[in-house]
Amino acid sequence: MTSFLNALPSAVAQGLIWGIMAIGVYITYRLLDVSDLTVDGSFCTGGAVCAVMIVAGYNVWLSMAVAFVVGMATGLVTGLLNTKLGIPPILAGILTQLGLWSVNLAIMDMKANQPLNVNNYKLIVSLRYLQDVVKGDRPFYMYPLLTVGLFTVGIILVLYWFFGTELGASLRATGANSNMARAQGINTNVNKVLGLMISNGLVALSGALLAQYQSFADINMGRGAIVIGLAAVIIGEVLFGKLFRNFGLKLLAVSIGAVIYYVVIQAVISMLDINSNYMKLISAVIVAIFLAVPHLRSKIFSGKGVNVKAGKEKNNVKGQ
Amino acid sequence: MLKVNNIVKVFNPHTVNEKIALNGVDLELKSGDFVTVIGGNGAGKSTLLNCVAGVHHVEQGSIVIDGTDVTKLPEHKRAKFIGRVFQDPMMGTAATMQIEENLALAARRGKMRLLGPGITKKERESYREQLKILDLGLENRMTAKVGLLSGGQRQALTLLMATLQQPKLLLLDEHTAALDPKTAAKVLETTEKIVSKNNLTTLMITHNMRDAIAYGNRLIMMHEGRIVVDVRGEEKKNLTVEQLMGLFSKTSGTEIANDKLLLS
Numbered sequence: 001m002t003s004f005l006n007a008l009p010s011a012v013a014q015g016l017i018w019g020i021m022a023i024g025v026y027i028t029y030r031l032l033d034v035s036d037l038t039v040d041g042s043f044c045t046g047g048a049v050c051a052v053m054i055v056a057g058y059n060v061w062l063s064m065a066v067a068f069v070v071g072m073a074t075g076l077v078t079g080l081l082n083t084k085l086g087i088p089p090i091l092a093g094i095l096t097q098l099g100l101w102s103v104n105l106a107i108m109d110m111k112a113n114q115p116l117n118v119n120n121y122k123l124i125v126s127l128r129y130l131q132d133v134v135k136g137d138r139p140f141y142m143y144p145l146l147t148v149g150l151f152t153v154g155i156i157l158v159l160y161w162f163f164g165t166e167l168g169a170s171l172r173a174t175g176a177n178s179n180m181a182r183a184q185g186i187n188t189n190v191n192k193v194l195g196l197m198i199s200n201g202l203v204a205l206s207g208a209l210l211a212q213y214q215s216f217a218d219i220n221m222g223r224g225a226i227v228i229g230l231a232a233v234i235i236g237e238v239l240f241g242k243l244f245r246n247f248g249l250k251l252l253a254v255s256i257g258a259v260i261y262y263v264v265i266q267a268v269i270s271m272l273d274i275n276s277n278y279m280k281l282i283s284a285v286i287v288a289i290f291l292a293v294p295h296l297r298s299k300i301f302s303g304k305g306v307n308v309k310a311g312k313e314k315n316n317v318k319g320q
Numbered sequence: 321m322l323k324v325n326n327i328v329k330v331f332n333p334h335t336v337n338e339k340i341a342l343n344g345v346d347l348e349l350k351s352g353d354f355v356t357v358i359g360g361n362g363a364g365k366s367t368l369l370n371c372v373a374g375v376h377h378v379e380q381g382s383i384v385i386d387g388t389d390v391t392k393l394p395e396h397k398r399a400k401f402i403g404r405v406f407q408d409p410m411m412g413t414a415a416t417m418q419i420e421e422n423l424a425l426a427a428r429r430g431k432m433r434l435l436g437p438g439i440t441k442k443e444r445e446s447y448r449e450q451l452k453i454l455d456l457g458l459e460n461r462m463t464a465k466v467g468l469l470s471g472g473q474r475q476a477l478t479l480l481m482a483t484l485q486q487p488k489l490l491l492l493d494e495h496t497a498a499l500d501p502k503t504a505a506k507v508l509e510t511t512e513k514i515v516s517k518n519n520l521t522t523l524m525i526t527h528n529m530r531d532a533i534a535y536g537n538r539l540i541m542m543h544e545g546r547i548v549v550d551v552r553g554e555e556k557k558n559l560t561v562e563q564l565m566g567l568f569s570k571t572s573g574t575e576i577a578n579d580k581l582l583l584s
Contacts, residue, residue, distance in 0.1 A: 162435075164437065164438050165433075165434070165435045165436060165437060165438055166428055166433035166434060166435070166436050166437070166438050167433045167434055167435060168438060169417075169421060169424065169425060169433075169438035169439075170425065170428075170433045172414075172417060173414050173417065173425050176414035176415065176416045176417055177410075177411070177413065177414040177415065179406075179411050179412075180411065180412055180413055180414055180422075180425075181396075181414075181425075182395045182396045182399065183373070183395075183399055183402075183404045183406075183412070184399060184425050184426050184428070184429045184481070185396050185397070185399030185400055185428070185429040185430045185431075186396055186399075186425075186433070187394075187396045188396070
């Protein structure tokens with residue numbers, strides 16, 4: 001129990017970092033109605049680009065900006081595979097993800113791991129800062145929970161603004177009803193690609209933050225990311241769906257969902273003293289349970305005639 | 321306003337399921353024409369509308385709207401000229417978005433969508449006024465999700481959306497077929513009101529012969545991918561359902577075997 005409590009701030013910080021990725025997943029899964037599997041690859045791409053650039057002596061902010069842009073490029077690839085070559089979105093994402101494995105290794109100079117020692121570089125977040133700030137070695141504003149929290153709020157504000165613009169609204173319409181969108185003169189293909197780009201840009205940014213936080217980028221760091229992202233989206237909706245109607249709050253719910261997910265995983269591992277190799281299995285089980293909740297809930301409350309598909313509680317309305 | 325020149329549309333070409341849906345259709349609409357389209361199942365009515373709207377591309381022939389050749393334009397680019405209401409009430413609106421958001425999307429049809437506000441205060445006021453025309457009380461529910469509305473309400477809203485920005489051409493694809501008779505009558509009444517108020521050039525498919533005669537200034541009947549009957553003006557006004565059925569069997573060489581066409 002004490003080990004769990006000691007690990008709590010770290011777990012929350014990691015959860016917040018994953019939350020940024022989950023917000024990216026929300027954009028594709030909920031707004032565009034596409035399950036984009038590029039994420040598992042682009043998350044690592046973001047971490048790799050950022051780590052390699054920082055080690056090469058570039059400014060950390062610049063490195064993160066480039067990671068974001070490269071992440072958008074991965075979304076562009078998936079989007080073009082889907083819209084220009086007619087490959088179904090799930091398969092397009094899998095193809096990009098597969099290809100990215102090699103690309104990510106190439107970015108890291110064919111090494112599976114790129115160390116990023118916090119002692120040698122100026123990083124924005126790091127696990128180390130948790131203790132440093134508590135000890136007073138670093139100023140309070142470097143506390144990872146604060147830093148990542150501010151990042152999250154900033155991203156939510158920008159997305160809130162964007163999805164309220166003409167372009168953002170047309171993107172939501174594309175996901176909500178593409179027939180209607182085209183009839184209203186919206187180029188649904190361009191919007192799908194744009195949505196995938198924004199989503200994967202955020203995913204890569206999240207990967208860039210995690211690489212700094214854990215002091216390395218690793219070829220496997222994105223494995224299962226899509227599952228964590230979906231878990232965060234669903235947990236957020238199951239717990240806050242009734243409460244949060246506003247689009248910005250819905251994104252916040254996703255971020256909180258990621259934190260809850262991460263804390264629960266940590267709790268299970270530390271309390272039951274399970275070999276951490278079982279983490280993926282536990283993740284899969286937790287996500288399956290939360291995905292099934294909307295389905296089971298409607299089954300229990302309405303008796304027969306279940307219409308809700310697992311994980312398909314659609315929420316697309318902005319504001320109220 | 322609309323010139324359709326000898327268009328041909330073939331589905332599943334070179335297969336056993338090959339179907340010639342449109343077999344050389346010529347049609348010219350003058351500005352302000354309100355044309356009703358009737359015909360049996362598979363006559364090519366919906367295909368004609370979908371080809372004009374750009375959902376399908378034609379194998380042969382050309383489509384010109386107000387002097388612009390749109391034959392090769394994709395659907396979303398043609399939307400600049402065209403307002404549409406579909407048979408399925410679910411198809412014309414985004415269910416998970418608000419009424420006012422749907423209207424704001426429609427108000428920007430054919431315009432560049434960049435980073436300007438998706439909806440402004442001024443627009444909201446104007447939508448409130450325009451929703452009153454529908455007489456459904458929607459002006460008081462502008463932030464409700466469209467998914468909460470009934471089929472009739474959604475069709476009326478889609479109709480308003482289609483005409484919010486004056487279209488060169490309004491395409492109505494059996495837009496009352498999925499509604500109960502009372503609601504259908506009301507939506508048709510609204511249609512007539514909006515079309516005549518804005519003097520819209522309109523192409524309306526219907527299964528109901530009486531409606532086809534009652535509305536519009538011209539009536540065309542399709543059969544096997546061709547226009548087989550074309551009556552207008554006084555002649556159309558004086559048409560009866562019996563005469564129309566007579567015309568149908570004469571031109572197509574078959575009796576009307578479709579209940580929906582008879583029931584009116």
